[in-house]
Amino acid sequence: MPDFIQPRTLKGFRDYPPRLMIPREEMLDTARGVFRSYGFAPIDTPALEYAEILCGKAGEESEKLIYRFVDHGGREVALRFDLTVPFARFVAQHIGQLGTPFKRYHMGPVWRGENTGHGRYREFWQSDFDTIGSTANAADIEIALVIHDLLRALGFERFTIRINNRLLLNGLLEELGLALKATEVLRALDKLAKIGRDNVADEMIQTSGATTAQADRILTLAEVSGSNDQILERLERDFGHNTRAADGLARLHELITVCVQAGVAQEHLRLDLAIARGLDYYTGTIFETFLSDMPAIGSVCSGGRYDNLAGLYTKQHLPGVGASLGVDRLLAAMEEMKLLPATATAAPVLLVQFSADRMGNYQGTARRLRAEGLGVEVYPEAKKLAQQLQYAERRGFLVALIAGPDEFAHKVWKVKDLTSRVEEVVAESELASALRALLSRIEARDHAEARTRDGHGS
């Protein structure tokens, strides 16, 4: 007797069955549509690269997270752990042909051997979009618009894009003579929500050599609150004299103004001087995006402006601005909150096989319906009707099509709404339009029910 190999995935890795993969495809497809509508063009890079290239800027801590090995040709290689480093290498290599400004999106899996659990996996999809080769604030503004349109297109209505500009803090630190201690100050500031004002001030004083008064000024900047207008007014009063900070402020002001002029509701944009996003990478605008109904999962779309994308690989100075959508993080959260549809079929209609000798008719009708844009699966065996309908319901089909000798004799089809179990008889010539109408009715009813369930109904 054979010894079976136990079928299992590696720790921290997971399969995507249709129930999860259908929503992931929809999410990626929607994101692609938004990116493209703004003129971002797709690129792809290899999963595997020279370790030297991928690890160039990773600290020792990150090294441990990287899947790294020697290939058959003796090369040190590694799996990409994000889409930013490969993009920097890609740009350094190809910018001559590509020209600037260059706007790209990149969707794909990345690998990190880190601790798993609670929606964290060792393989997960990211979706990055960036404009490089321009320092214009128009590019920053556009990233904010894309984040907004992306979240709306994905079906979210309650979310906030938090926006900061690193120039403000940098301006203040210069003024305080602490410009060289920016990393220490940011590292302390990053803990504000977690450990509170006093502890942050203590750490800042210890690690950066700031005085108590200086720490207080930095914290006052980070904690400034109110409406966007109030914050801008306050900051212009307190920091308008500082050239660098004033530049950051002007960019923030323009960003908010143009987004609102372009049709974005103020409620989706919030100035937040406390967000920092990594220590050294970002140099200007910073974005983080939170879902009002799932704040615990953290930012679902983050990014910002940087001065020099590809400095490790080329002397060409490439400034840019961009953000990254956490595809699998968002999906895992939606799964946990039971926001994903329960269907496991990509086609809404099941055509029942009544008699095997009618296969030509079945596939002929199915192909005509497919040509009209309707998804139709033909059951492969002439099993009992009840068994085929059970299969249809378990998979989440919405409609069944049935035809036996009587129906063929009269050129009609039985059309069964599997959600209400109501059956109607439709002429073959009317089948496509009848199905379209029925599917619209089912969808409209589902939406109405979802609204009522969520308490948004009238």
Place this chain on the structure above:
Amino acid sequence: MPDFIQPRTLKGFRDYPPRLMIPREEMLDTARGVFRSYGFAPIDTPALEYAEILCGKAGEESEKLIYRFVDHGGREVALRFDLTVPFARFVAQHIGQLGTPFKRYHMGPVWRGENTGHGRYREFWQSDFDTIGSTANAADIEIALVIHDLLRALGFERFTIRINNRLLLNGLLEELGLALKATEVLRALDKLAKIGRDNVADEMIQTSGATTAQADRILTLAEVSGSNDQILERLERDFGHNTRAADGLARLHELITVCVQAGVAQEHLRLDLAIARGLDYYTGTIFETFLSDMPAIGSVCSGGRYDNLAGLYTKQHLPGVGASLGVDRLLAAMEEMKLLPATATAAPVLLVQFSADRMGNYQGTARRLRAEGLGVEVYPEAKKLAQQLQYAERRGFLVALIAGPDEFAHKVWKVKDLTSRVEEVVAESELASALRALLSRIEARDHAEARTRDGHGS
């Protein structure tokens, strides 16, 4: 001065810039639409698995092709080298929840450390689709229909799906007492096109112990030619008495008949008893697909029926039928034959930035057009008009939108057709419909030109 890391990809790996990635996304998107319309549902599996699982059925020769290493946790892991082995593992693990029949498609990269060159890369995308859990010929027929509809949807009109059924040869070998020598016979037969009839006969006699008369009978089966009807008639006469062969014949007969009834042109289907596709895996129907204008690239979509998909991982017997579209092979061929569009933009319209203080108007108009389904990129800097138009032409934008103070005063836009350089002035309120009409005209003209260029024009 910094030492730069040389930006480069590994040997056998390549980047996909927009010019290549836009067609790949279109190809995958089209394929997804066809698969879904037949009720195939998407799945995904990890790129990285236990080496034991991926290498279980690979011979020593394949072992060398596999990227394999030990991870930080001491596990022997490997990158998948196809989508079939992970699917077998997936099915063995989940079939209890999934139920049968189960129809899935799976698109993704696979990795093989093999020799490179001429369109062969060490990382390439495949796109597999299979129905498992049914032995019904309806499932085989459907795979043929999907291959047909896929090629048509991808824009190919001249292609042939070659179809065989392993039962015919197996029946004959049984009759000849050579059933246990099937592997040797197939290995020789596989070389028919390359080394010719006599050499194949010699090898067969040497390796399988067949007599000259037996080798002749096998070769006569493989070489039977004519129209599909002629082949079927001839085979029914010569092999109808052999139960196993007759079963294969009946399935081939039904496959051709139903495909034609369902609307497929006979010219796309050709019975070809010489195709073998691997030695042991397939047990029934076999498919290979050749483009009439690019025969040299080999089969672009191949597959067949197998008895037992997941025998290494489970005692559950899982028969199935499926095929695999060679996404990157097709793309590399189209690239080589200059069949890919020259565009590097995902949006057809560039909105020129005339004055930076109008950013709110520019982005507002662009967002309204995007909401109407039009892709619009806004140039990020208020550079000279000529410079922006040069950018637009180099990237392959079709239309430019221009508005300065005069246009804003009169609520109009200059709409410039970049393919003909003709400019018109359009009221802001008419802009979306004017753009749609202009883009349709450009597309229609491009199609007409392509037809004339290919000699299909009137």
